[in-house]
Amino acid sequence: xxxxxxxxxxxxxxxxxxxxxxxxxxxxxxxxxxxxxxxxxxxxxxxxxxxxxxxxxxxxxxxxxxxxxxxxxxxxxxxxxxxxxxxxxxxxxxxxxxxxxxxxxxxxxxxxxxxxxxxxxxxxxxxxxxxxxxxxxxxxxxxxxxxxxxxxxxxxxxxxxxxxxxxxxxxxxxxxxxxxxxxxxxxxxxxxxxxxxxxxxxxxxxxxxxxxxxxxxxxx
Numbered sequence: 001x002x003x004x005x006x007x008x009x010x011x012x013x014x015x016x017x018x019x020x021x022x023x024x025x026x027x028x029x030x031x032x033x034x035x036x037x038x039x040x041x042x043x044x045x046x047x048x049x050x051x052x053x054x055x056x057x058x059x060x061x062x063x064x065x066x067x068x069x070x071x072x073x074x075x076x077x078x079x080x081x082x083x084x085x086x087x088x089x090x091x092x093x094x095x096x097x098x099x100x101x102x103x104x105x106x107x108x109x110x111x112x113x114x115x116x117x118x119x120x121x122x123x124x125x126x127x128x129x130x131x132x133x134x135x136x137x138x139x140x141x142x143x144x145x146x147x148x149x150x151x152x153x154x155x156x157x158x159x160x161x162x163x164x165x166x167x168x169x170x171x172x173x174x175x176x177x178x179x180x181x182x183x184x185x186x187x188x189x190x191x192x193x194x195x196x197x198x199x200x201x202x203x204x205x206x207x208x209x210x211x212x213x214x215x216x217x218x219x220x
Contacts, residue, residue: 002161002181005195006033006132009160009180010040016178017128017158021045025126025156028052030143031109032199033189034131037160039207041130049211050120052129052143053109055102056136057095059088066138070099071146072106079142113204120213127152129174133189134162137170144173161192 003009027047029038035051042049053072059065067084071077078099085095127147134140140157147155157174163186171177181192190196 001192001194003193005193005197006036006199007040009132009193010037010130011044012180013037013130013158013160013178014041014044016180017041017045017156020126020128020156021047023126023154025128026050026120026122026152027128027130028120028122028143028147030054030129030131030139031113032201032204033133035204035207036199037132038130039211041128041158042211045128047128048120048213049208050213051113051208052146053106053113054139054143054146055106056139057098057102059084059090060094060098061088066136067095068099069139069142070102070106071142072110073146073149076103076106077142077146077149079138079145081138109201112201113208117208118213122147122150122152124151124153126154126156128156128158130158132160133192134159134166134170135186135189137162137166140170141173144170148173161189162186 025047027038027042027049029035029051031051055070056066057068059067068080129143129147154175156176158178161181162179164182164184167179167182
C-alpha cells in the first residue's frame with residue numbers, strides 16, 4: 001500500500017506541490033476525506049485552507065453509482081452523467097429528488113463546518129483542489145468546474161491516487177494535475193491506504209480551526 005493514512009498521503013503530496021509555494025496558493029479540500037490530506041499541504045505551503053462542499057448524486061437503487069454531483073454556491077452547480085442516467089432509466093423527478101437530498105446535506109455541512117468562518121479568496125490566485133483520491137471522477141469534475149467559476153489564475157488538481165482513465169478525462173478540467181499514483185486496475189480508493197478510517201465531522205472542524213482561511217496578516 002503506497003500510503004499509511006491520509007496524513008502520510010498529504011505529506012507526500014505536499015512535497016510534489018512544493019514548487020507552488022512561491023505563488024501563495026489557496027488549498028481547497030473536498031470533505032470529509034480530503035481535509036486531512038489538504039491540511040498537510042496547507043501547512044507545508046503556508047497556504048490558507050477552505051472547503052469545496054460537493055456531493056455525489058447516486059442512482060436511486062445503487063447510491064454508490066454516480067449519476068452526477070452538486071456543488072455548493074449562490075447558485076449550486078449540478079453536473080450530470082447522462083450515460084448513467086439513461087442506462088439506469090432514471091427519471092428527471094428521481095434525479096431531482098436525490099439532488100435535493102444532497103443539497104440538504106451540503107447545507108448541513110456548511111453550517112456545521114464553516115458557520116461564520118471567513119472564506120478563502122480564490123480570484124486571481126492559484127487554487128489547489130485536494131481530495132484523498134478519485135473513484136468515478138463525478139464529484140471531482142463538479143468541484144473543478146465550481147472553482148473555475150470563481151476566477152482563479154490557475155487551478156491545480158492534487159490527489160494521492162486515481163484511476164488512469166478517469167485522471168486522463170479530468171486533465172481538461174484543470175490547468176495542471178498532480179497525482180502520485182494512477183492505476184488502470186483501480187478498485188477503490190481505500191485499497192491504497194493501510195488506514196482508511198472514515199473522517200468525522202469533529203476532525204474536519206478541528207483541522208479547519210487549526211488552518212485559517214486567510215493568513216493572519218490578511219485576516220488582521
